[in-house]
Amino acid sequence: MAWVDRFTKVSEAIWEASVAARAGMRVPARIVADEVLLKQIGRDRSIEQLMNVATLPGLVGAVVGMPDMHEGYGFPVGGVAAMSLVDGVISPGGIGFDINCGVRLLTTGLEQDDLDVEPVLHELMRRIPAGYGHGGRLELSDDELDRVLEGGAPEVVRRFRLGEPDDVERVEGGGRLAGARAVAVSERAKQRGRDQLGTLGGGNHFLEIQRVQAVFDAEAARAFGLRLGGVTVLIHTGSRGLGHQVCTDHVRAMVASLARYGLTLPDRQLACAPFASPEGESYFAAMCAAANFAFANRQVLTHRVREVLARTAPKAVVRVVYDVAHNIAKIEEHGGQRVCVHRKGATRAFGRGDPDVPEPYRAIGQPVLIPGSMGTASFVLAGNGASAVSFASACHGAGRAMSRTAAKAQVRGGELRKELAGRGIVVRCPSNAELAEEAPVAYKDVERVVDVVQRAGLARKVARLVPLGVLKG
Protein backbone atom coordinates (compact mmCIF):
# COMPACT_ATOMS: atom_id res chain seq x y z
CA MET A 1 0.00 0.00 0.00
CA ALA A 2 1.40 3.41 -0.91
CA TRP A 3 1.95 5.82 1.98
CA VAL A 4 -0.71 8.15 0.61
CA ASP A 5 -3.30 5.40 0.97
CA ARG A 6 -2.81 5.35 4.74
CA PHE A 7 -4.46 8.77 4.94
CA THR A 8 -8.21 9.21 5.39
CA LYS A 9 -10.20 12.40 5.03
CA VAL A 10 -11.22 13.71 8.45
CA SER A 11 -12.69 17.09 7.52
CA GLU A 12 -12.70 19.71 4.78
CA ALA A 13 -9.27 19.48 3.08
CA ILE A 14 -7.72 17.63 6.04
CA TRP A 15 -6.33 14.08 5.84
CA GLU A 16 -4.82 12.04 8.64
CA ALA A 17 -2.83 8.88 9.20
CA SER A 18 -2.85 7.45 12.73
CA VAL A 19 0.23 6.35 14.65
CA ALA A 20 -0.59 2.81 13.52
CA ALA A 21 0.07 3.79 9.90
CA ARG A 22 3.76 3.02 10.24
CA ALA A 23 6.00 1.47 12.86
CA GLY A 24 7.76 4.01 15.03
CA MET A 25 5.33 6.90 14.59
CA ARG A 26 4.70 8.63 17.93
CA VAL A 27 2.02 11.07 16.73
CA PRO A 28 -0.44 11.14 13.80
CA ALA A 29 0.48 12.71 10.48
CA ARG A 30 -1.90 15.26 8.99
CA ILE A 31 -1.93 16.70 5.46
CA VAL A 32 -3.86 19.76 4.35
CA ALA A 33 -4.88 19.11 0.74
CA ASP A 34 -7.69 18.39 -1.67
CA GLU A 35 -7.81 15.15 -3.68
CA VAL A 36 -5.78 16.60 -6.57
CA LEU A 37 -2.99 17.98 -4.39
CA LEU A 38 -2.87 14.85 -2.23
CA LYS A 39 -2.35 12.79 -5.37
CA GLN A 40 0.46 15.12 -6.48
CA ILE A 41 2.04 15.03 -3.03
CA GLY A 42 1.89 11.23 -3.08
CA ARG A 43 4.09 11.04 -6.18
CA ASP A 44 7.35 11.77 -4.37
CA ARG A 45 8.80 10.74 -1.01
CA SER A 46 7.40 13.66 0.98
CA ILE A 47 4.75 11.60 2.82
CA GLU A 48 7.38 9.06 3.86
CA GLN A 49 9.50 11.98 5.09
CA LEU A 50 6.54 13.40 7.06
CA MET A 51 6.04 10.00 8.69
CA ASN A 52 9.77 9.90 9.54
CA VAL A 53 9.34 13.23 11.33
CA ALA A 54 6.45 11.67 13.31
CA THR A 55 8.98 9.27 14.89
CA LEU A 56 10.93 12.04 16.65
CA PRO A 57 10.70 12.17 20.46
CA GLY A 58 8.72 14.81 22.33
CA LEU A 59 6.31 15.74 19.54
CA VAL A 60 3.11 17.51 20.50
CA GLY A 61 -0.13 17.00 18.54
CA ALA A 62 0.35 15.84 14.96
CA VAL A 63 3.00 16.54 12.35
CA VAL A 64 1.42 18.56 9.55
CA GLY A 65 2.04 18.72 5.81
CA MET A 66 0.92 21.81 3.94
CA PRO A 67 -0.81 21.67 0.52
CA ASP A 68 2.44 22.75 -1.19
CA MET A 69 4.39 19.90 0.43
CA HIS A 70 7.09 18.18 -1.59
CA GLU A 71 10.13 16.02 -1.05
CA GLY A 72 13.01 17.64 0.77
CA TYR A 73 15.85 16.17 2.84
CA GLY A 74 14.94 14.83 6.28
CA PHE A 75 11.82 16.92 6.81
CA PRO A 76 9.61 17.45 3.76
CA VAL A 77 9.36 21.00 2.43
CA GLY A 78 5.98 22.22 3.67
CA GLY A 79 6.24 20.41 7.02
CA VAL A 80 5.32 21.63 10.50
CA ALA A 81 6.23 19.88 13.76
CA ALA A 82 5.87 21.11 17.35
CA MET A 83 8.17 19.76 20.05
CA SER A 84 7.86 19.88 23.82
CA LEU A 85 10.42 22.17 25.44
CA VAL A 86 10.77 19.64 28.27
CA ASP A 87 11.25 16.28 26.57
CA GLY A 88 11.31 17.24 22.90
CA VAL A 89 14.14 17.80 20.45
CA ILE A 90 15.23 20.51 18.07
CA SER A 91 16.33 19.44 14.60
CA PRO A 92 18.26 21.78 12.26
CA GLY A 93 16.93 19.78 9.30
CA GLY A 94 13.43 20.78 10.41
CA ILE A 95 14.31 24.37 9.65
CA GLY A 96 16.59 23.78 6.67
CA PHE A 97 19.93 25.10 5.49
CA ASP A 98 18.46 28.44 4.42
CA ILE A 99 17.49 29.59 7.92
CA ASN A 100 14.75 32.22 7.81
CA CYS A 101 14.35 32.01 4.11
CA GLY A 102 11.30 34.22 3.80
CA VAL A 103 9.46 36.91 1.92
CA ARG A 104 8.94 40.61 2.40
CA LEU A 105 6.22 42.53 0.58
CA LEU A 106 6.52 46.26 -0.13
CA THR A 107 3.95 48.70 -1.45
CA THR A 108 5.28 51.52 -3.63
CA GLY A 109 2.37 53.96 -3.89
CA LEU A 110 2.72 53.63 -7.68
CA GLU A 111 0.39 52.49 -10.43
CA GLN A 112 1.69 50.41 -13.32
CA ASP A 113 1.78 53.46 -15.61
CA ASP A 114 4.03 55.30 -13.16
CA LEU A 115 7.08 53.16 -13.86
CA ASP A 116 8.97 51.59 -16.71
CA VAL A 117 9.71 48.09 -15.41
CA GLU A 118 12.71 47.23 -17.60
CA PRO A 119 15.07 50.03 -16.51
CA VAL A 120 13.96 49.60 -12.89
CA LEU A 121 14.86 45.90 -13.00
CA HIS A 122 18.14 46.69 -14.72
CA GLU A 123 19.03 49.16 -11.99
CA LEU A 124 18.00 46.70 -9.26
CA MET A 125 20.21 44.07 -10.87
CA ARG A 126 23.15 46.49 -10.70
CA ARG A 127 22.52 47.31 -7.05
CA ILE A 128 21.78 43.81 -5.77
CA PRO A 129 24.64 41.35 -6.27
CA ALA A 130 24.03 37.73 -7.19
CA GLY A 131 26.35 34.84 -7.97
CA TYR A 132 30.12 34.98 -7.47
CA GLY A 133 30.76 38.60 -8.35
CA HIS A 134 32.23 41.20 -6.06
CA GLY A 135 31.00 44.64 -5.05
CA GLY A 136 27.72 46.16 -3.98
CA ARG A 137 27.56 44.15 -0.79
CA LEU A 138 27.62 45.60 2.66
CA GLU A 139 31.03 44.72 4.10
CA LEU A 140 30.88 44.29 7.87
CA SER A 141 33.58 44.35 10.54
CA ASP A 142 33.60 41.54 13.14
CA ASP A 143 31.87 43.77 15.65
CA GLU A 144 29.27 45.00 13.16
CA LEU A 145 28.46 41.45 12.06
CA ASP A 146 27.95 40.36 15.68
CA ARG A 147 25.65 43.32 16.27
CA VAL A 148 23.58 42.39 13.19
CA LEU A 149 23.40 38.75 14.34
CA GLU A 150 21.97 39.82 17.68
CA GLY A 151 20.13 42.95 16.56
CA GLY A 152 18.56 41.84 13.24
CA ALA A 153 16.73 44.29 10.99
CA PRO A 154 16.38 47.06 13.62
CA GLU A 155 20.19 47.13 13.94
CA VAL A 156 20.55 47.70 10.19
CA VAL A 157 18.13 50.63 10.35
CA ARG A 158 19.71 52.10 13.48
CA ARG A 159 23.41 51.52 12.76
CA PHE A 160 23.62 51.83 8.98
CA ARG A 161 20.56 54.03 8.37
CA LEU A 162 19.35 51.55 5.76
CA GLY A 163 15.63 51.98 6.07
CA GLU A 164 12.92 53.85 7.90
CA PRO A 165 12.34 53.22 11.62
CA ASP A 166 8.79 52.00 11.01
CA ASP A 167 9.97 49.39 8.44
CA VAL A 168 10.64 46.90 11.22
CA GLU A 169 7.31 47.40 12.98
CA ARG A 170 5.69 45.25 10.30
CA VAL A 171 8.17 42.39 10.29
CA GLU A 172 7.59 39.03 12.01
CA GLY A 173 8.89 39.40 15.55
CA GLY A 174 10.00 42.96 14.81
CA GLY A 175 12.83 41.56 12.65
CA ARG A 176 14.82 40.39 15.65
CA LEU A 177 14.76 37.10 17.56
CA ALA A 178 15.76 37.71 21.17
CA GLY A 179 17.30 34.24 21.61
CA ALA A 180 20.20 35.05 19.23
CA ARG A 181 23.78 34.79 20.44
CA ALA A 182 26.57 35.77 18.06
CA VAL A 183 29.07 33.56 19.92
CA ALA A 184 27.00 30.50 18.98
CA VAL A 185 27.75 31.19 15.29
CA SER A 186 31.03 29.64 14.16
CA GLU A 187 33.84 31.70 12.64
CA ARG A 188 33.40 29.64 9.46
CA ALA A 189 29.76 30.69 9.24
CA LYS A 190 30.65 34.32 9.85
CA GLN A 191 33.40 34.14 7.22
CA ARG A 192 30.96 32.64 4.71
CA GLY A 193 28.32 35.30 5.24
CA ARG A 194 30.43 38.32 6.06
CA ASP A 195 30.08 40.00 2.65
CA GLN A 196 26.60 38.68 1.80
CA LEU A 197 24.34 41.15 3.55
CA GLY A 198 22.30 42.80 0.82
CA THR A 199 22.50 39.93 -1.67
CA LEU A 200 19.72 37.86 -3.19
CA GLY A 201 21.32 34.42 -3.61
CA GLY A 202 20.45 31.80 -6.20
CA GLY A 203 17.97 28.96 -6.51
CA ASN A 204 14.36 30.04 -6.20
CA HIS A 205 15.24 33.40 -4.64
CA PHE A 206 13.93 36.41 -6.48
CA LEU A 207 12.80 39.99 -6.38
CA GLU A 208 9.55 40.63 -8.21
CA ILE A 209 7.74 43.80 -9.25
CA GLN A 210 4.02 43.12 -9.18
CA ARG A 211 0.58 44.62 -9.64
CA VAL A 212 -2.41 44.02 -7.36
CA GLN A 213 -4.73 42.29 -9.79
CA ALA A 214 -7.60 41.32 -7.48
CA VAL A 215 -8.80 42.13 -3.99
CA PHE A 216 -10.89 39.49 -2.20
CA ASP A 217 -11.20 41.16 1.22
CA ALA A 218 -11.44 44.93 0.97
CA GLU A 219 -11.15 45.60 4.71
CA ALA A 220 -8.03 43.45 5.10
CA ALA A 221 -6.48 44.84 1.92
CA ARG A 222 -7.03 48.38 3.17
CA ALA A 223 -5.41 47.53 6.50
CA PHE A 224 -2.42 45.98 4.68
CA GLY A 225 -2.09 49.04 2.42
CA LEU A 226 -2.97 47.14 -0.75
CA ARG A 227 -5.17 48.67 -3.42
CA LEU A 228 -6.32 47.36 -6.77
CA GLY A 229 -3.82 48.24 -9.51
CA GLY A 230 -1.12 49.27 -7.04
CA VAL A 231 2.49 48.24 -7.69
CA THR A 232 4.17 46.05 -5.08
CA VAL A 233 7.63 44.49 -4.71
CA LEU A 234 8.16 41.02 -3.26
CA ILE A 235 11.60 40.03 -1.96
CA HIS A 236 12.34 36.32 -1.46
CA THR A 237 15.69 35.49 0.14
CA GLY A 238 17.20 34.27 3.40
CA SER A 239 20.31 34.09 5.55
CA ARG A 240 22.61 33.22 2.62
CA GLY A 241 25.86 31.34 3.26
CA LEU A 242 25.92 32.27 6.92
CA GLY A 243 22.69 30.38 7.58
CA HIS A 244 23.76 27.46 5.38
CA GLN A 245 26.93 27.07 7.41
CA VAL A 246 25.11 27.33 10.76
CA CYS A 247 22.93 24.39 9.69
CA THR A 248 25.91 22.43 8.32
CA ASP A 249 27.87 22.93 11.56
CA HIS A 250 25.03 21.95 13.86
CA VAL A 251 23.75 18.95 11.88
CA ARG A 252 27.30 17.58 12.03
CA ALA A 253 27.52 18.19 15.79
CA MET A 254 24.11 16.61 16.39
CA VAL A 255 24.90 13.55 14.25
CA ALA A 256 27.89 13.06 16.55
CA SER A 257 25.77 13.36 19.71
CA LEU A 258 22.87 11.06 18.70
CA ALA A 259 24.22 7.99 20.52
CA ARG A 260 24.90 9.98 23.66
CA TYR A 261 21.23 10.96 23.85
CA GLY A 262 20.02 7.48 22.85
CA LEU A 263 18.44 8.83 19.65
CA THR A 264 17.86 6.43 16.75
CA LEU A 265 16.61 8.01 13.55
CA PRO A 266 15.28 6.73 10.22
CA ASP A 267 17.32 9.40 8.40
CA ARG A 268 20.50 11.09 9.64
CA GLN A 269 19.38 14.41 8.16
CA LEU A 270 16.78 14.41 10.96
CA ALA A 271 19.72 14.76 13.37
CA CYS A 272 18.52 16.43 16.53
CA ALA A 273 19.28 16.97 20.19
CA PRO A 274 17.08 17.55 23.21
CA PHE A 275 15.91 21.15 23.18
CA ALA A 276 17.15 21.44 26.76
CA SER A 277 20.72 20.26 26.06
CA PRO A 278 23.97 22.09 25.31
CA GLU A 279 23.71 21.08 21.63
CA GLY A 280 20.04 22.10 21.44
CA GLU A 281 20.57 25.43 23.15
CA SER A 282 23.64 26.21 21.07
CA TYR A 283 21.80 25.49 17.81
CA PHE A 284 18.74 27.52 18.84
CA ALA A 285 20.94 30.52 19.69
CA ALA A 286 22.82 30.21 16.38
CA MET A 287 19.62 29.69 14.40
CA CYS A 288 18.09 32.83 15.93
CA ALA A 289 21.27 34.74 14.99
CA ALA A 290 21.10 33.46 11.40
CA ALA A 291 17.40 34.38 11.30
CA ASN A 292 18.32 37.90 12.38
CA PHE A 293 20.90 38.02 9.57
CA ALA A 294 18.11 37.09 7.12
CA PHE A 295 15.75 39.77 8.46
CA ALA A 296 18.65 42.23 8.15
CA ASN A 297 19.32 41.03 4.59
CA ARG A 298 15.73 41.68 3.50
CA GLN A 299 15.95 45.10 5.21
CA VAL A 300 19.05 46.03 3.17
CA LEU A 301 17.30 44.89 -0.01
CA THR A 302 14.28 47.02 0.94
CA HIS A 303 16.61 50.00 1.15
CA ARG A 304 18.07 49.17 -2.27
CA VAL A 305 14.56 49.07 -3.75
CA ARG A 306 13.85 52.45 -2.16
CA GLU A 307 17.07 53.91 -3.59
CA VAL A 308 16.38 52.62 -7.09
CA LEU A 309 12.75 53.77 -7.13
CA ALA A 310 13.76 57.20 -5.82
CA ARG A 311 15.81 57.63 -9.00
CA THR A 312 13.59 55.86 -11.50
CA ALA A 313 10.09 56.63 -10.19
CA PRO A 314 10.36 59.65 -7.86
CA LYS A 315 6.67 59.49 -6.89
CA ALA A 316 7.31 56.17 -5.13
CA VAL A 317 6.71 55.86 -1.39
CA VAL A 318 7.99 52.44 -0.30
CA ARG A 319 6.33 50.88 2.75
CA VAL A 320 6.72 47.43 4.27
CA VAL A 321 3.49 45.41 4.29
CA TYR A 322 5.00 42.46 6.15
CA ASP A 323 7.97 40.10 6.28
CA VAL A 324 7.52 36.41 7.11
CA ALA A 325 9.94 33.57 7.71
CA HIS A 326 9.15 30.20 6.18
CA ASN A 327 12.18 28.20 7.41
CA ILE A 328 12.39 28.69 11.16
CA ALA A 329 11.80 27.33 14.66
CA LYS A 330 9.86 29.49 17.12
CA ILE A 331 8.86 29.13 20.75
CA GLU A 332 5.09 29.59 20.76
CA GLU A 333 2.09 28.68 22.87
CA HIS A 334 -0.43 26.23 21.41
CA GLY A 335 -3.17 24.49 23.35
CA GLY A 336 -1.92 26.04 26.56
CA GLN A 337 1.57 24.56 26.13
CA ARG A 338 4.80 26.29 25.14
CA VAL A 339 6.37 24.37 22.27
CA CYS A 340 9.14 24.74 19.70
CA VAL A 341 7.38 24.90 16.33
CA HIS A 342 9.55 23.81 13.40
CA ARG A 343 8.36 25.30 10.13
CA LYS A 344 10.22 24.01 7.08
CA GLY A 345 8.66 25.63 4.04
CA ALA A 346 5.66 26.81 6.05
CA THR A 347 4.50 30.26 7.13
CA ARG A 348 3.23 31.38 10.49
CA ALA A 349 -0.43 32.43 10.16
CA PHE A 350 -1.51 34.00 13.44
CA GLY A 351 -5.06 35.27 13.70
CA ARG A 352 -7.05 38.25 14.92
CA GLY A 353 -6.23 39.55 18.38
CA ASP A 354 -2.91 37.76 18.68
CA PRO A 355 -0.42 40.01 20.51
CA ASP A 356 2.33 38.82 18.13
CA VAL A 357 0.48 40.36 15.18
CA PRO A 358 1.54 44.00 14.65
CA GLU A 359 -0.98 46.40 16.13
CA PRO A 360 -2.18 47.87 12.80
CA TYR A 361 -3.17 44.35 11.66
CA ARG A 362 -4.39 42.91 14.96
CA ALA A 363 -8.07 43.25 14.08
CA ILE A 364 -7.47 41.47 10.76
CA GLY A 365 -4.87 38.77 11.38
CA GLN A 366 -1.24 38.40 10.35
CA PRO A 367 -0.44 38.94 6.66
CA VAL A 368 0.54 35.60 5.09
CA LEU A 369 2.63 36.04 1.94
CA ILE A 370 2.50 33.23 -0.61
CA PRO A 371 4.73 33.69 -3.65
CA GLY A 372 3.70 31.79 -6.74
CA SER A 373 6.06 30.27 -9.26
CA MET A 374 7.74 32.48 -11.85
CA GLY A 375 5.16 34.10 -14.10
CA THR A 376 2.19 33.12 -11.95
CA ALA A 377 0.29 35.00 -9.27
CA SER A 378 1.33 35.48 -5.67
CA PHE A 379 -1.19 35.84 -2.86
CA VAL A 380 -1.62 37.83 0.31
CA LEU A 381 -3.78 36.12 2.93
CA ALA A 382 -4.76 36.93 6.49
CA GLY A 383 -3.99 34.33 9.13
CA ASN A 384 -6.77 32.66 11.14
CA GLY A 385 -4.59 31.37 13.99
CA ALA A 386 -5.68 27.76 13.37
CA SER A 387 -3.69 26.43 16.28
CA ALA A 388 -5.47 23.08 16.61
CA VAL A 389 -5.10 22.23 12.92
CA SER A 390 -1.63 23.42 11.94
CA PHE A 391 -0.05 25.22 14.92
CA ALA A 392 -1.30 28.37 13.21
CA SER A 393 0.71 27.72 10.04
CA ALA A 394 -0.06 27.98 6.34
CA CYS A 395 1.74 27.06 3.13
CA HIS A 396 4.78 28.97 1.85
CA GLY A 397 4.36 28.91 -1.92
CA ALA A 398 3.07 26.83 -4.79
CA GLY A 399 5.42 23.95 -3.99
CA ARG A 400 7.45 22.07 -6.57
CA ALA A 401 5.71 19.27 -8.41
CA MET A 402 8.54 18.31 -10.76
CA SER A 403 12.31 17.85 -10.41
CA ARG A 404 14.67 20.36 -11.95
CA THR A 405 15.87 17.71 -14.37
CA ALA A 406 12.32 16.98 -15.54
CA ALA A 407 11.53 20.70 -15.82
CA LYS A 408 14.53 21.27 -18.07
CA ALA A 409 13.53 18.32 -20.22
CA GLN A 410 10.10 19.90 -20.77
CA VAL A 411 10.93 23.59 -20.94
CA ARG A 412 13.54 25.59 -22.81
CA GLY A 413 14.66 28.61 -20.83
CA GLY A 414 14.94 30.82 -23.91
CA GLU A 415 11.40 30.02 -24.99
CA LEU A 416 10.06 30.57 -21.49
CA ARG A 417 11.80 33.95 -21.42
CA LYS A 418 10.06 34.89 -24.71
CA GLU A 419 6.71 33.59 -23.50
CA LEU A 420 6.92 35.64 -20.31
CA ALA A 421 7.96 38.70 -22.32
CA GLY A 422 4.93 38.11 -24.56
CA ARG A 423 2.78 38.35 -21.44
CA GLY A 424 4.45 41.62 -20.50
CA ILE A 425 6.69 40.10 -17.80
CA VAL A 426 10.31 41.26 -17.88
CA VAL A 427 12.77 38.63 -16.62
CA ARG A 428 16.37 39.11 -15.57
CA CYS A 429 18.02 35.73 -15.03
CA PRO A 430 21.62 35.00 -15.98
CA SER A 431 21.04 31.43 -17.10
CA ASN A 432 18.35 29.92 -19.34
CA ALA A 433 18.84 26.55 -17.61
CA GLU A 434 18.13 28.11 -14.22
CA LEU A 435 15.09 29.81 -15.70
CA ALA A 436 13.74 26.50 -17.02
CA GLU A 437 14.19 24.89 -13.61
CA GLU A 438 11.82 27.46 -12.11
CA ALA A 439 9.24 27.25 -14.91
CA PRO A 440 5.59 27.36 -13.78
CA VAL A 441 5.05 23.80 -15.05
CA ALA A 442 7.49 22.57 -12.39
CA TYR A 443 5.21 23.83 -9.60
CA LYS A 444 1.79 22.99 -8.24
CA ASP A 445 -1.12 25.28 -9.10
CA VAL A 446 -0.77 28.13 -6.59
CA GLU A 447 -4.45 29.08 -6.98
CA ARG A 448 -5.48 25.58 -5.88
CA VAL A 449 -2.96 25.57 -3.01
CA VAL A 450 -4.25 28.88 -1.69
CA ASP A 451 -7.90 27.82 -2.07
CA VAL A 452 -7.17 24.72 0.02
CA VAL A 453 -5.51 26.84 2.71
CA GLN A 454 -8.68 28.94 2.84
CA ARG A 455 -11.04 25.92 2.80
CA ALA A 456 -9.08 24.31 5.66
CA GLY A 457 -9.51 27.51 7.67
CA LEU A 458 -5.78 28.29 8.00
CA ALA A 459 -5.96 31.73 6.37
CA ARG A 460 -8.27 33.71 4.09
CA LYS A 461 -7.50 35.31 0.76
CA VAL A 462 -6.95 39.06 0.70
CA ALA A 463 -5.35 39.88 -2.66
CA ARG A 464 -3.80 38.39 -5.79
CA LEU A 465 -0.60 39.95 -7.17
CA VAL A 466 0.63 39.34 -10.70
CA PRO A 467 4.22 39.77 -11.90
CA LEU A 468 5.42 42.67 -14.05
CA GLY A 469 9.14 41.96 -13.74
CA VAL A 470 11.30 39.33 -12.08
CA LEU A 471 14.92 39.52 -11.00
CA LYS A 472 16.13 35.98 -10.31
CA GLY A 473 19.06 35.42 -8.04
Add this chain to the structure above:
Amino acid sequence: MADHDATLARRLLDPRGMSWSRHRFGEHTGEVEMKVEADSLPALFEEAARGLADLQAEDTSGPPTRPEERITLRSSDREALLVDWLNELLWRGEVNKCVYADVKVDRVDDHELDAVVRGREPRAPRTAVKAATWHGLRILPRDGAIEATVVLDV
Protein backbone atom coordinates in the same frame (compact mmCIF):
# COMPACT_ATOMS: atom_id res chain seq x y z
CA MET B 1 30.55 21.93 -22.90
CA ALA B 2 28.81 18.79 -21.72
CA ASP B 3 25.17 18.93 -20.69
CA HIS B 4 25.35 18.67 -16.93
CA ASP B 5 22.29 16.41 -16.80
CA ALA B 6 23.77 13.85 -19.09
CA THR B 7 25.87 11.07 -17.68
CA LEU B 8 29.43 12.24 -17.75
CA ALA B 9 31.88 9.41 -18.18
CA ARG B 10 35.56 10.00 -18.08
CA ARG B 11 38.73 7.99 -18.21
CA LEU B 12 41.70 9.54 -16.56
CA LEU B 13 45.29 8.50 -16.62
CA ASP B 14 46.62 9.31 -13.18
CA PRO B 15 49.55 8.11 -11.03
CA ARG B 16 47.42 5.20 -9.86
CA GLY B 17 47.06 3.96 -13.44
CA MET B 18 43.91 3.86 -15.58
CA SER B 19 40.99 4.95 -13.47
CA TRP B 20 37.39 5.71 -14.33
CA SER B 21 34.63 7.67 -12.72
CA ARG B 22 31.36 9.31 -13.66
CA HIS B 23 28.50 11.25 -12.15
CA ARG B 24 24.90 12.00 -12.99
CA PHE B 25 22.04 13.94 -11.49
CA GLY B 26 18.92 11.98 -10.59
CA GLU B 27 15.29 12.77 -9.91
CA HIS B 28 14.41 14.71 -6.78
CA THR B 29 11.44 17.09 -6.55
CA GLY B 30 13.01 19.73 -4.35
CA GLU B 31 16.75 19.31 -4.47
CA VAL B 32 19.43 17.63 -6.61
CA GLU B 33 20.37 13.99 -6.12
CA MET B 34 23.92 13.27 -7.33
CA LYS B 35 25.05 9.74 -8.08
CA VAL B 36 28.78 9.13 -8.43
CA GLU B 37 30.53 5.95 -9.55
CA ALA B 38 34.22 5.13 -9.63
CA ASP B 39 36.60 2.20 -9.47
CA SER B 40 38.32 3.42 -6.31
CA LEU B 41 37.51 5.51 -3.25
CA PRO B 42 39.94 8.34 -4.17
CA ALA B 43 38.45 8.49 -7.67
CA LEU B 44 34.94 8.52 -6.15
CA PHE B 45 35.73 11.51 -3.94
CA GLU B 46 37.43 13.34 -6.83
CA GLU B 47 34.45 12.72 -9.10
CA ALA B 48 32.03 13.88 -6.40
CA ALA B 49 33.94 17.17 -6.28
CA ARG B 50 33.81 17.49 -10.08
CA GLY B 51 30.08 16.70 -10.03
CA LEU B 52 29.52 19.45 -7.49
CA ALA B 53 31.54 21.92 -9.58
CA ASP B 54 29.64 20.82 -12.69
CA LEU B 55 26.39 21.72 -10.97
CA GLN B 56 27.74 25.04 -9.72
CA ALA B 57 29.12 26.40 -12.98
CA GLU B 58 29.11 25.84 -16.72
CA ASP B 59 32.79 26.64 -17.26
CA THR B 60 34.67 24.32 -14.94
CA SER B 61 37.08 22.91 -17.49
CA GLY B 62 39.32 25.96 -17.81
CA PRO B 63 42.58 26.42 -15.93
CA PRO B 64 42.41 27.15 -12.18
CA THR B 65 42.74 30.78 -11.20
CA ARG B 66 43.71 30.21 -7.58
CA PRO B 67 46.74 28.68 -5.87
CA GLU B 68 46.80 25.17 -4.42
CA GLU B 69 44.97 24.56 -1.16
CA ARG B 70 45.57 21.48 0.97
CA ILE B 71 42.57 19.93 2.72
CA THR B 72 42.72 17.41 5.56
CA LEU B 73 39.47 16.07 7.02
CA ARG B 74 38.53 13.58 9.71
CA SER B 75 34.99 12.22 10.04
CA SER B 76 33.04 9.50 11.85
CA ASP B 77 32.60 7.22 8.84
CA ARG B 78 32.98 7.06 5.07
CA GLU B 79 29.58 8.59 4.28
CA ALA B 80 30.14 11.40 6.79
CA LEU B 81 33.52 12.01 5.15
CA LEU B 82 31.85 12.47 1.74
CA VAL B 83 29.39 15.02 3.19
CA ASP B 84 32.22 16.81 5.01
CA TRP B 85 34.32 16.85 1.82
CA LEU B 86 31.58 18.42 -0.31
CA ASN B 87 30.65 20.89 2.42
CA GLU B 88 34.31 21.87 2.79
CA LEU B 89 34.46 22.62 -0.94
CA LEU B 90 31.22 24.61 -0.73
CA TRP B 91 32.53 26.66 2.18
CA ARG B 92 35.86 27.38 0.47
CA GLY B 93 34.09 28.14 -2.78
CA GLU B 94 31.80 30.69 -1.21
CA VAL B 95 34.57 32.35 0.80
CA ASN B 96 37.02 32.39 -2.14
CA LYS B 97 34.37 33.07 -4.83
CA CYS B 98 35.32 30.04 -6.88
CA VAL B 99 34.46 26.41 -7.69
CA TYR B 100 36.81 23.46 -7.32
CA ALA B 101 36.92 21.10 -10.28
CA ASP B 102 40.71 20.65 -10.11
CA VAL B 103 41.05 18.19 -7.23
CA LYS B 104 43.51 15.48 -6.31
CA VAL B 105 42.71 13.13 -3.45
CA ASP B 106 46.05 11.82 -2.16
CA ARG B 107 44.63 9.59 0.54
CA VAL B 108 41.17 8.61 1.69
CA ASP B 109 39.92 5.83 3.94
CA ASP B 110 36.83 5.36 6.11
CA HIS B 111 37.70 8.26 8.39
CA GLU B 112 40.32 10.56 6.87
CA LEU B 113 41.01 12.42 3.67
CA ASP B 114 44.01 14.36 2.35
CA ALA B 115 43.55 16.33 -0.85
CA VAL B 116 44.94 19.20 -2.87
CA VAL B 117 42.50 21.46 -4.70
CA ARG B 118 42.71 24.51 -6.94
CA GLY B 119 39.79 26.86 -7.51
CA ARG B 120 38.55 28.71 -10.55
CA GLU B 121 36.37 31.78 -10.49
CA PRO B 122 33.48 30.85 -12.79
CA ARG B 123 32.39 33.19 -15.56
CA ALA B 124 29.13 31.29 -16.01
CA PRO B 125 27.76 30.30 -12.60
CA ARG B 126 24.88 27.87 -12.67
CA THR B 127 23.19 26.44 -9.59
CA ALA B 128 23.80 27.86 -6.13
CA VAL B 129 24.36 24.87 -3.82
CA LYS B 130 23.72 25.42 -0.11
CA ALA B 131 24.96 22.14 1.33
CA ALA B 132 25.50 18.43 0.95
CA THR B 133 22.91 16.67 3.10
CA TRP B 134 22.79 13.36 4.98
CA HIS B 135 19.44 12.41 3.46
CA GLY B 136 19.56 9.14 1.52
CA LEU B 137 23.34 9.24 1.79
CA ARG B 138 25.07 5.98 0.88
CA ILE B 139 28.31 4.58 -0.49
CA LEU B 140 27.95 1.01 -1.71
CA PRO B 141 29.88 -1.48 -3.82
CA ARG B 142 28.23 -1.99 -7.22
CA ASP B 143 29.36 -4.25 -10.06
CA GLY B 144 32.97 -4.19 -8.96
CA ALA B 145 32.96 -0.42 -8.51
CA ILE B 146 31.77 1.98 -5.81
CA GLU B 147 28.63 4.09 -6.07
CA ALA B 148 27.72 7.04 -3.87
CA THR B 149 24.39 8.87 -3.61
CA VAL B 150 24.18 12.29 -2.03
CA VAL B 151 21.38 14.88 -2.04
CA LEU B 152 22.50 18.49 -2.48
CA ASP B 153 20.36 21.34 -1.16
CA VAL B 154 19.99 23.89 -3.96
